[in-house]
Amino acid sequence: MTIEEHSLEMRGMPHRDLEEYFLSIGGKCLEKGTYRGPHWEVELSDEWTCTLGSIHVPATLVTFRVNEEDWPQMVNAFRLRFLSAGG
Numbered sequence: 001m002t003i004e005e006h007s008l009e010m011r012g013m014p015h016r017d018l019e020e021y022f023l024s025i026g027g028k029c030l031e032k033g034t035y036r037g038p039h040w041e042v043e044l045s046d047e048w049t050c051t052l053g054s055i056h057v058p059a060t061l062v063t064f065r066v067n068e069e070d071w072p073q074m075v076n077a078f079r080l081r082f083l084s085a086g087g
Helices: 015-024 071-081
Strands: 003-011 028-031 034-037 040-044 048-052 055-067
Touching (some): 003 071, 015 028, 015 034
Antiparallel strands (some): 028 034, 034 040, 040 055, 048 055
C-alpha cells in the first residue's frame, strides 16, 4: 500500500463547503484544516481570494494523502461533487 499525495486548487468553492464534504464522507477533523477518514487524509489551506480581472473568487488548496489504489475513486467522487458550470 503506497500513500500518494495530490493537490488541487479549488476556486469558487467556499472553504466551508469543502469542510462539510470531507465530514460527510466519514472524515474526522484532527486539527484546523486537517481531516482523516478511512484510508485517506486531507489538508485544506486557509482560503484566499483569487482575482480574475474584476472578479474575486475564494480559493483553497486541497492536499490529499491517499492509498494509491483508492485515489482514482476518491478524486472522481470529489470532482463530481464540486462540478460546476459558469454562467
